[in-house]
Amino acid sequence: MARKQMDEVYRTVLGHFRHEIGHYYRDRLIENSDKLFFAFRNLFENEQIDYDEALKKHYKEGARANWNQNYISTYATAHPWEDWVETWAHYLHIMIHLNGLLIWYERTSAGCRYKNTACRNKERSLCYRRL
Numbered sequence: 001m002a003r004k005q006m007d008e009v010y011r012t013v014l015g016h017f018r019h020e021i022g023h024y025y026r027d028r029l030i031e032n033s034d035k036l037f038f039a040f041r042n043l044f045e046n047e048q049i050d051y052d053e054a055l056k057k058h059y060k061e062g063a064r065a066n067w068n069q070n071y072i073s074t075y076a077t078a079h080p081w082e083d084w085v086e087t088w089a090h091y092l093h094i095m096i097h098l099n100g101l102l103i104w105y106e107r108t109s110a111g112c113r114y115k116n117t118a119c120r121n122k123e124r125s126l127c128y129r130r131l
Helices: 013-030 034-044 051-061 080-107
Strands: none
Touching (some): 013 080
């Protein structure tokens, strides 16, 4: 099915990998922790609804009305697992761009306030600070 037909016009191979990795991390992180499991359910709704039926319904009827007020993508409305996974994929997408911006900033004159020592000095370097 074409990306447009599936209402996934921004889907790329890399984006798809980020999405699928989200399924892996959901299984590894959330399913093995009662604390995270209940936090997940609180935030992303009850995941016990039938997954296959939810996807069939999503592809038949489309996204929920006003989806953009509560979801990061139309596909996130399909099932709570997909909501988590789409959120995860977008998080990775944002973080890789922020990391790229920090590296660019470090390597340009705008970031080298210490006359080229900022890029070498870990204490002063933005690249070595956590967000």
